[in-house]
Amino acid sequence: MKAARVVWILALSLALTFSAACGDDDGGEGTEDGTGDTDPGDSTGDDTGSDDTGDPPPDEPEPPSSDFTIELLYIVEPTPSQREVFDAAVEVWTSVITNALAPAALDPGMIPAQCGGPLDGPVLTVTGVAITVDLSPIDGPGRTLGAAGPCGLRNTDQSPLLGTMIFDSDDLDVLEQRGILSTVILHEMGHVLGFGTLWEFEGFLQDPSVRNGPGSDTHFTGPLAIEEFEKALSGTYSGAVVPVENSGQQGSADGHWRENVMVDELMTPSITGFEPFVPMSAITIAAFEDMPYFDVSYALADPFTVPTRFAAPAPEGESLDFNCKLIRPKFEVSSAGDFYALER
Numbered sequence: 005m006k007a008a009r010v011v012w013i014l015a016l017s018l019a020l021t022f023s024a025a026c027g028d029d030d031g032g033e034g035t036e037d038g039t040g041d042t043d044p045g046d047s048t049g050d051d052t053g054s055d056d057t058g059d060p061p062p063d064e065p066e067p068p069s070s071d072f073t074i075e076l077l078y079i080v081e082p083t084p085s086q087r088e089v090f091d092a093a094v095e096v097w098t099s100v101i102t103n104a105l106a107p108a109a110l111d112p113g114m115i116p117a118q119c120g121g122p123l124d125g126p127v128l129t130v131t132g133v134a135i136t137v138d139l140s141p142i143d144g145p146g147r148t149l150g151a152a153g154p155c156g157l158r159n160t161d162q163s164p165l166l167g168t169m170i171f172d173s174d175d176l177d178v179l180e181q182r183g184i185l186s187t188v189i190l191h192e193m194g195h196v197l198g199f200g201t202l203w204e205f206e207g208f209l210q211d212p213s214v215r216n217g218p219g220s221d222t223h224f225t226g227p228l229a230i231e232e233f234e235k236a237l238s239g240t241y242s243g244a245v246v247p248v249e250n251s252g253q254q255g256s257a258d259g260h261w262r263e264n265v266m267v268d269e270l271m272t273p274s275i276t277g278f279e280p281f282v283p284m285s286a287i288t289i290a291a292f293e294d295m296p297y298f299d300v301s302y303a304l305a306d307p308f309t310v311p312t313r314f315a316a317p318a319p320e321g322e323s324l325d326f327n328c329k330l331i332r333p334k335f336e337v338s339s340a341g342d343f344y345a346l347e348r
């Protein structure tokens with residue numbers, strides 16, 4: 005998918021790490037024969053465009069129609085170019101998730117401080133997810149790029165209603181200049197929608213490494229994601245499926261696909277520097293379909309193969325780590341917009 009496509013200059017090594025508190029997973033591994041193989045040359049530019057003059061090329065499918073909505077509530081106003089990148093990420097995720105969720109009234113003035121509120125603005129009827137977006141200093145340049153997750157869940161089906169994303173303002177310019185801001189935002193928005201943040205809540209996370217120790221065979225048990233993983237295998241895989249990051253560190257661990265298996269997939273803890281392309285695999289999309297409240301489309305799934313062999317760790321400076329700080333749900337929210345502390 006174009007929005008997930010990144011171009012960055014390998015020489016500019018900057019040990020960036022995804023979302024906040026994910027600890028530092030030294031995402032160094034990589035493969036020589038990358039996984040994202042042939043991307044049938046699509047552009048890095050705008051997406052959606054459909055020519056009126058014939059069928060769209062096979063690598064640029066029409067985004068499916070979707071009733072899922074993502075409303076961004078900016079705490080700090082982004083620049084126009086940054087806003088374009090946020091909007092493009094919204095377009096991608098609202099094409100992947102396609103169903104409307106139960107409507108809930110959300111008064112920005114009632115959003116708890118833990119979720120980025122209160123904010124000004126009219127009461128919203130949310131049929132997808134609303135996300136507060138903060139652009140603030142976190143830890144200076146590099147390392148933690150942001151924090152993200154669902155902060156409030158519907159009190160009916162426990163689907164995400166209100167999410168929070170915080171991006172380190174000290175990193176934004178560099179990310180934008182290197183063309184990877186879109187990947188970072190896509191990745192963090194995935195956490196808001198529940199990737200890695202609601203797995204345990206829904207009973208899909210087995211053998212978590214934060215609790216059981218580094219090296220546990222942590223895995224995601226959603227049947228549709230398992231099926232897609234097995235389809236993507238180019239050889240055999242002997243571990244438990246689907247393998248989840250098991251470095252034992254908060255943030256990266258238990259909340260991403262396993263770096264040394266999935267390598268350059270969008271939802272691993274780091275971007276591996278061998279490919280100028282970060283694929284969103286059908287495995288990731290299937291993990292959303294496994295959640296009890298989402299319908300999905302695979303139209304934007306990128307070609308992805310789980311590699312059969314793993315090369316030596318990437319030379320320094322050739323990978324970009326995202327130290328993610330995963331935000332877990334703190335509230336349940338009624339359809340009338342009342343917040344209740346989530347006890348668990």
Ligand SMILES: [Zn+2]
Nearest residue numbers: 022023326328
């Ligand atoms: Zn992450």
